[in-house]
Amino acid sequence: MNIETRVLSSMEKVFANQAPAPLSVPMTCLQGENYAFQVALRPDAPFVFKAGMNVDIHSELPITIKKVGYVPAEMLFVTNKDGRYLTSDPGLFPDPLYDPETADEDHAGIFTVVTNRWNSFMLETRPEDIKPGVYPVDITFSINHTFEHGVTSVSHAHCEIEVMKASLPAQDVKYTCWFHGDCLADYYHVPVFSEEHWKAMRAFIETAARYGQNMLLTPIFTPPLDTGIGLERTTIQLIDVTVENGVYSFNFDKLTRFINMALECGIRYIEISHLFTQWGGKCCPKVMATVDGEYKKIFGWDQEALSDEYKAFLNALLPQLIQYLDNAGLRGKTYFHLTDEPNADHLPQYLALKEFVAPIIAPYPIMDAMSEYRYFEEGVSEIPVVATSALAPFLAGKRPDEFWVYYCVGQGHSNLSNRYMAMPGYRTRILGVQLYKENVAGFLQWGYNFYNSSQSRKHINPYQTTDADNSFPAGDSFIVYPGEDESCVTSQRLIIFGEAMQDVRALKLLESLTSREHVLALIQEDAQEPITFTDYPTGENYLLKLREKINREIQKNA
Numbered sequence: 089m090n091i092e093t094r095v096l097s098s099m100e101k102v103f104a105n106q107a108p109a110p111l112s113v114p115m116t117c118l119q120g121e122n123y124a125f126q127v128a129l130r131p132d133a134p135f136v137f138k139a140g141m142n143v144d145i146h147s148e149l150p151i152t153i154k155k156v157g158y159v160p161a162e163m164l165f166v167t168n169k170d171g172r173y174l175t176s177d178p179g180l181f182p183d184p185l186y187d188p189e190t191a192d193e194d195h196a197g198i199f200t201v202v203t204n205r206w207n208s209f210m211l212e213t214r215p216e217d218i219k220p221g222v223y224p225v226d227i228t229f230s231i232n233h234t235f236e237h238g239v240t241s242v243s244h245a246h247c248e249i250e251v252m253k254a255s256l257p258a259q260d261v262k263y264t265c266w267f268h269g270d271c272l273a274d275y276y277h278v279p280v281f282s283e284e285h286w287k288a289m290r291a292f293i294e295t296a297a298r299y300g301q302n303m304l305l306t307p308i309f310t311p312p313l314d315t316g317i318g319l320e321r322t323t324i325q326l327i328d329v330t331v332e333n334g335v336y337s338f339n340f341d342k343l344t345r346f347i348n349m350a351l352e353c354g355i356r357y358i359e360i361s362h363l364f365t366q367w368g369g370k371c372c373p374k375v376m377a378t379v380d381g382e383y384k385k386i387f388g389w390d391q392e393a394l395s396d397e398y399k400a401f402l403n404a405l406l407p408q409l410i411q412y413l414d415n416a417g418l419r420g421k422t423y424f425h426l427t428d429e430p431n432a433d434h435l436p437q438y439l440a441l442k443e444f445v446a447p448i449i450a451p452y453p454i455m456d457a458m459s460e461y462r463y464f465e466e467g468v469s470e471i472p473v474v475a476t477s478a479l480a481p482f483l484a485g486k487r488p489d490e491f492w493v494y495y496c497v498g499q500g501h502s503n504l505s506n507r508y509m510a511m512p513g514y515r516t517r518i519l520g521v522q523l524y525k526e527n528v529a530g531f532l533q534w535g536y537n538f539y540n541s542s543q544s545r546k547h548i549n550p551y552q553t554t555d556a557d558n559s560f561p562a563g564d565s566f567i568v569y570p571g572e573d574e575s576c577v578t579s580q581r582l583i584i585f586g587e588a589m590q591d592v593r594a595l596k597l598l599e600s601l602t603s604r605e606h607v608l609a610l611i612q613e614d615a616q617e618p619i620t621f622t623d624y625p626t627g628e629n630y631l632l633k634l635r636e637k638i639n640r641e642i643q644k645n646a
Contacts, residue, residue, distance in 0.1 A: 089203070090132045091229055091243035098124035098583050099513025099628045101174060101182050102156060102208035113632040115247060116639040117215065118597075119255040121590055122299070124212045124583050126156070127245045129229055133203035139231045143188075145196040147225040149213045149249060154185040155199045156208040156580060161562035163555035164510040168501030172626065173510045181509040181562065184551070184569045185210050185578045201231070210580065213249065220253040220643075252639050254646040256590060257597050261523060262492075262530035263589060264303035264359055265296065265567065270310065270322040271539040274547045275570045280324050281342060288574035290349055292537060295568060295576040297354030299586030301536075303423075304355045306346060308409070311361040312373040313428060313534070316543035318389050320374055327405070329377035331386070336404040340412050347416065358418055360409075362425040363402065364393045368434040369427030369441050372398050394440060406448045413452070423471075424454045428534075432460045439468050457494050457532060464488060473532050476504050476621050483526065492530035493523075497560045503622045507533075507581045509554060509563040514628040516584045520591030521611055521634070522621050535565035591631070594638050601645040610637055 094110045102108045108128050117123035131139065145151050158180040169176065188197030201207040211227075227245040269289050270280065278284040293304065305311065308327045315321050326346050328339035347358060365371040372387035372395075379386065391398055413422050426441045427434075438458075446454060455471035459478035463469040465486075473492040474482055477499050482491070495506050505519040523531060539550050542559030550569050554562040567585065569577035599607045614630055617623045624630070 089231065089233065089241040091129055091231065091241055092132070093127055093129045093229065093243050093245040095245055095247045096126040096128055096208070097513075097628055097632060098126060098210065098580070098587065099517060099631070100126060100128075101513060101580065102126065102128050102206050103182065104158070104180070104202075104205040106206065108206065108208070111247075111632075113629060113636055114250065116250045116252060116636050117213075118252050118594060118639060118642065119215055119218065121256045121594075122212060122214045122583075122586060123249065124210060124587070125247070126208050126210050127227055128206050128208040129201070129243060129245075130206045131201060131203045131231060131241065136202065136204045138200050138202055139233075141199050141201045142230045143197045143199060143209070144228040144230075145211075145225065146228075147223055149215055149218070149223045149225065149251075151196075151211055151213045151225065153197050153209050153211050154187055154578070156182045156210055157184040157186050159183050159509075159551055159554050161509045161554050163558050163561060165500045165508065165561050166497060170501055170503055172503050172512065172515055173508075174512055175510060181554075182208060183509055183554075183563070183579045183581060185580060185583070210583065212583070215251045218251055220251055222248050222250045224248050252643045252646075254597065254642045256593050257600075259300060259302060259589060259593055260596070261528065261589065261592055262303050262357055263301050263532075264305060264357075264530075265301055265533045265536040266305045266311075266313070266538075267293065267296065267536050268311070268538050268540075269307060270324040271537055271547075272570065272574075273324070274322055275539050275549075276574060280322065284574055286345070286349070288570070289346075290353065291574060291576040292568060293350055293353040293355065295578060295582075296536060299578075299582050300589030302355060303357035303359050303530075304350045305359045305361055306343070306350070307361045308343065309361060309373045309375050312365040312371075313362065314366070314538065314540065314542065314544055316545060319544060320388070321540070321544045323374065323376055325376055327409075329375065329386070329405075331377050331379040333380070336401065338405060338408055343412075344416075347418070356421065358413075358422045360422065360424045362428055363445060364427045364441055365389070366428040368430050369393050369437055375401070393437075394444065399444065402445070403448065406445070410449055410452065419452070422452055424449055424452055425456055426454060427456060429457050430460075430463075432462060435460070435462060435466075435468060438463070442468065453490075455492060455530075457534075461485075473530070475499060477502065479621060490529045491527065492532060493528055494532040494534075496534050497564050500561055503624070505621070506561075507563055507567060507585055508561040509581070510561070512628070513580070513584045514626075514631055516581060517588045517591070517628075517631055518624050519585075520588035521595070521619060521624070521631070523588075524592045524595040525608065525611060525619055526621075535567070537568055537570075538565040539570070591635060594635065594642065598638050598642050598645070601642060607638075610634065610641065613637075
């Protein structure tokens with residue numbers, strides 16, 4: 089049996105029946121950077137069968153290896169499909185990254201592969217305090233023949249990674265990808281806030297922080313996000329509410345545990361979940377309370393957002409919450425939300441919501457995903473989070489001092505960066521260069537682990553349904569998977585997005601050593617047109633060559 093192997097970039101998406109493009113750019117990384125690459129292999133055999141494969145890695149660098157798995161993707165885009173998709177046909181797409189099935193002291197991992205098709209492995213290293221230099225990496229793959237006793241096929245892959253002397257600086261771009269703790273309880277069938285649930289939440293938050301996320305959606309009430317009118321999501325409410333003889337009292341113990349856990353995992357900023365319902369803020373979120381000894385819902389879809397009852401509730405809660413955040417040292421590190429994605433018709437309602445809430449929580453800032461320039465132009469929102477498809481007036485005119493952007497289901501056209509499964513990896517990673525060039529302060533995406541259908545009408549299994557039940561492009565609603573024993577399974581898309589955030593850090597490091605003009609010139613050097621959110625070079629080599637240039641410039645000037 090012959091085993092063909094190829095070393096690939098992390099951005100290459102390997103399909104079973106397509107020979108992948110080998111890496112053609114030298115491999116370099118900074119100290120403290122999560123550097124990833126792939127090795128793809130195709131075992132030739134007389135017929136197709138599964139085989140056990142031993143993998144051995146020899147290198148002075150700390151290297152982990154995972155197998156790239158496949159998931160079905162049916163809905164690949166919504167409308168306005170452009171030319172920068174891998175395919176327009178539903179099928180199996182590479183995404184989840186699986187740990188070795190078994191491991192022992194003699195092998196880096198033991199995996200199952202399928203013959204006569206391409207299999208891919210993702211390798212990662214994060215050199216910390218390692219002597220700068222070139223480090224060889226040798227990987228041996230061996231398959232014991234199932235039908236030929238005593239016969240073993242062996243193949244080798246070799247590459248070299250140059251580790252620079254400079255360290256990747258801390259990330260100053262704020263990044264949140266909305267965490268849905270209720271979906272973990274639903275998937276694992278465990279009670280919310282049980283010890284099993286806390287274990288799962290910690291695993292998922294640790295993973296988010298490892299790949300660049302530094303802000304976390306914090307559900308003081310069950311977030312009123314992607315929930316159909318009149319429907320409910322599983323209750324996940326961190327603030328316990330008690331009402332006795334009409335008087336409110338609040339317990340912040342669960343909130344304290346959640347925030348402490350987030351900070352321990354590497355999160356730096358807290359994002360308070362929305363105080364009003366999505367798409368206009370017309371109603372109240374679901375709020376549960378113990379009222380004179382009875383646990384029940386006290387607010388929801390059937391109450392208006394600015395009803396006297398809800399205003400009285402917020403007047404009781406918010407001053408205590410602000411005092412709690414101040415005492416926890418979270419002033420300057422906490423943001424509030426009112427309602428998600430209000431449009432032009434919602435402006436009067438949004439203004440009324442803000443006029444009520446802002447004085448109570450001042451000086452804590454309010455940020456919301458909104459793309460109507462009027463909200464900013466007329467001073468209704470100081471921190472609008474703008475869809476990448478609606479940036480033109482913000483880029484052409486005055487922009488917020490703290491400039492945030494986001495993408496979601498609607499940004500799959502006009503070459504816009506996104507993280508759909510059917511998009512090539514470079515289209516996801518280019519975002520880092522774009523964020524740097526436009527001095528973007530923060531980025532938001534709504535679905536870190538949303539395992540519901542659209543409007544939360546039912547729960548889904550993300551290994552079987554990747555498009556929220558034919559509602560969103562596959563991959564839009566989550567970027568990690570639930571693993572066994574409440575663990576978090578990473579994805580190729582998570583790796584690539586993390587690299588985009590690392591690109592911003594490397595570009596800013598070089599700027600600190602030289603100048604912004606110098607860095608912008610390097611960004612533009614191999615691009616025929618000015619880099620924008622819709623125009624950038626096709627293919628992964630532009631990004632790979634750019635990072636190599638940036639790394640060598642950092643090495644030269646550090």
